[in-house]
Amino acid sequence: MSDFSTRAIHAGQEFDPTTGAVVPPIYMSSTFVQDGIGGFRGGYEYARGGNPTRDSLQTLLASLEGGTHAYSFASGLAAEDALLRAILAPGDHVLMGNDVYGGTHRLVNRLHVPWGVELSTVEMSNADAVRAAIRPGVTRVLWLETPSNPLMKITDIAALVAIGHEAGAIVVVDNTFATPYLQQPLALGADVVVHSTTKYLGGHSDVIGGAVVLSDEEIAEKVAFLQFGAGAISAPMEAWLTVRGIKTLAVRMDRHSSNAHTIAATVESHPAIERVYYPGLESHPGHEIAARQMSDFGGMLSLALKGGPEAAKRVAEGTEVFQLAESLGGVESLIGYPTEMTHASVKGTELAVPENVIRLSVGIEGIDDLLGDITAALDRA
Structure with missing residues (x-):
C-alpha cells in the first residue's frame, strides 16, 4: 500500500x-x-x-x-x-x-x-x-x-x-x-x-x-x-x-488547512490585526521553506492584536464557534491565549509568548461560520 x-x-x-x-x-x-x-x-x-x-x-x-x-x-x-x-x-x-x-x-x-x-x-x-x-x-x-x-x-x-x-x-x-x-x-x-x-x-x-x-x-x-x-x-x-x-486524518487535514488558509488570508487586512502567523501566507518569512517541505500548511495560526493584551483577551473570550480551551487539532475550532494558557510555564523567560497573541486551532466547521465568528470578535477588539 x-x-x-x-x-x-x-x-x-x-x-x-x-x-x-x-x-x-x-x-x-x-x-x-x-x-x-x-x-x-x-x-x-x-x-x-x-x-x-x-x-x-x-x-x-x-x-x-x-x-x-x-x-x-x-x-x-x-x-x-x-x-x-x-x-x-x-x-x-x-x-x-x-x-x-x-x-x-x-x-x-x-x-x-x-x-x-x-x-x-x-x-x-x-x-x-x-x-x-x-x-x-x-x-x-x-x-x-x-x-x-x-x-x-x-x-x-x-x-x-x-x-x-x-x-x-x-x-x-x-x-x-x-x-x-x-x-x-x-x-x-x-x-x-x-x-x-x-x-x-x-x-x-x-x-x-x-x-x-x-x-x-x-x-x-x-x-x-x-x-x-x-x-x-x-x-x-x-x-x-x-x-x-x-483513519480520517487525510480528509480532516485537507479541511483544517483550507479553513485556516482562508481565515489567515481574510483577517490579515483587518484593522485590529498587527500580524498573522501562518506559513501558508506569502508574507510569512518561512513560507518558501514550508512550501518545500510540507504538502499544505495545516490548521494552526496565531494572531497578534494591535490593541495589545486587553484586545487579545477580548477576542479570545469573545467568540462563539471558536471555543476557549487549551489543546488543538480536534474537529472543533478552539481559541486560546498562550501566555496565560498553553505557555504559562515559560512566562517571563526568553520563551515567553507576546501578550498580544492569540492562537487558533481551526476546525472543520463551515468556513462562513468560522469567518463570521472570528471577524465579529475582531470587530469588537
Missing part, C-alpha cells in the same frame, strides 16, 4: 480472523494465558509489555511516518520523556527552539536539567544561529518543532539535520502540528519523530496520547525498554480511539 490514505485506514488493521469483524477488537485484558511456562501466544504476556490494540496503533504510526519502529505512550510528554531518557546522560546538551512548546521546555528544564543535562534555546529558523549554538560532541539532541507553537516559525529540517549530524547530535522533530500527512521528517533525514497524538492524529478531543517513531535500531531498543520498564503506555481504549481518528 503506497497511498497515505489507504495506509491510514488499513496499516495494522487486519480484520479479526475469528469473527471477520472489519474493525479489530479492543483487547482490554491486562494479562494473557500462556501455553505452558514461557509459551506466549503472539508474544503477549502482560499488557504493559505488549497489547494487540497498542501494537496495531504502533504499526500504523510507523507506516505513516515512514519509520520501522513506533512506540505509543500515555501522553505526548510521556513519549518525549521516554525518548530523552533513552538517549541522554548527565553532561549532555539539548538545543531547542526559542519558542518550543512550553511543556516540552518545562519537561527538560525541570526534570532533566536537575539530573545533569544542559539546556539552551536558539532561533531555529536561523541556520547560522543554530550552527553557532550547537556544541560538537556535547550537543546530544537537536530538537526541532516546525511549524512551532504558537508563533508558527518554520525550520528547514534538511538543513538543520545536516548541521546536527555534523556535530554528532540526534535530530528530533516534533511533527504534531504538521502530522505525517503534511510533512515527513524522517524522509528529510531526521532521526526521530515525536507526536502528541492527542492532537490531529486522534482528532476529536477525546483521547490523550503520544508517540515516538524512528528507524534507528539502537535508539528504538532503548525506547522500547523504557516503555516497558517505566510503563507510561497508552491504554487499549486510548490506542483504539487514536487509530479510529487516524
Whole structure:
C-alpha cells in the first residue's frame, strides 16, 4: 500500500480472523494465558509489555511516518520523556527552539536539567544561529518543532539535520502540528519523530496520547525498554480511539488547512490585526521553506492584536464557534491565549509568548461560520 490514505485506514488493521469483524477488537485484558511456562501466544504476556490494540496503533504510526519502529505512550510528554531518557546522560546538551512548546521546555528544564543535562534555546529558523549554538560532541539532541507553537516559525529540517549530524547530535522533530500527512521528517533525514497524538492524529478531543517513531535500531531498543520498564503506555481504549481518528486524518487535514488558509488570508487586512502567523501566507518569512517541505500548511495560526493584551483577551473570550480551551487539532475550532494558557510555564523567560497573541486551532466547521465568528470578535477588539 503506497497511498497515505489507504495506509491510514488499513496499516495494522487486519480484520479479526475469528469473527471477520472489519474493525479489530479492543483487547482490554491486562494479562494473557500462556501455553505452558514461557509459551506466549503472539508474544503477549502482560499488557504493559505488549497489547494487540497498542501494537496495531504502533504499526500504523510507523507506516505513516515512514519509520520501522513506533512506540505509543500515555501522553505526548510521556513519549518525549521516554525518548530523552533513552538517549541522554548527565553532561549532555539539548538545543531547542526559542519558542518550543512550553511543556516540552518545562519537561527538560525541570526534570532533566536537575539530573545533569544542559539546556539552551536558539532561533531555529536561523541556520547560522543554530550552527553557532550547537556544541560538537556535547550537543546530544537537536530538537526541532516546525511549524512551532504558537508563533508558527518554520525550520528547514534538511538543513538543520545536516548541521546536527555534523556535530554528532540526534535530530528530533516534533511533527504534531504538521502530522505525517503534511510533512515527513524522517524522509528529510531526521532521526526521530515525536507526536502528541492527542492532537490531529486522534482528532476529536477525546483521547490523550503520544508517540515516538524512528528507524534507528539502537535508539528504538532503548525506547522500547523504557516503555516497558517505566510503563507510561497508552491504554487499549486510548490506542483504539487514536487509530479510529487516524483513519480520517487525510480528509480532516485537507479541511483544517483550507479553513485556516482562508481565515489567515481574510483577517490579515483587518484593522485590529498587527500580524498573522501562518506559513501558508506569502508574507510569512518561512513560507518558501514550508512550501518545500510540507504538502499544505495545516490548521494552526496565531494572531497578534494591535490593541495589545486587553484586545487579545477580548477576542479570545469573545467568540462563539471558536471555543476557549487549551489543546488543538480536534474537529472543533478552539481559541486560546498562550501566555496565560498553553505557555504559562515559560512566562517571563526568553520563551515567553507576546501578550498580544492569540492562537487558533481551526476546525472543520463551515468556513462562513468560522469567518463570521472570528471577524465579529475582531470587530469588537
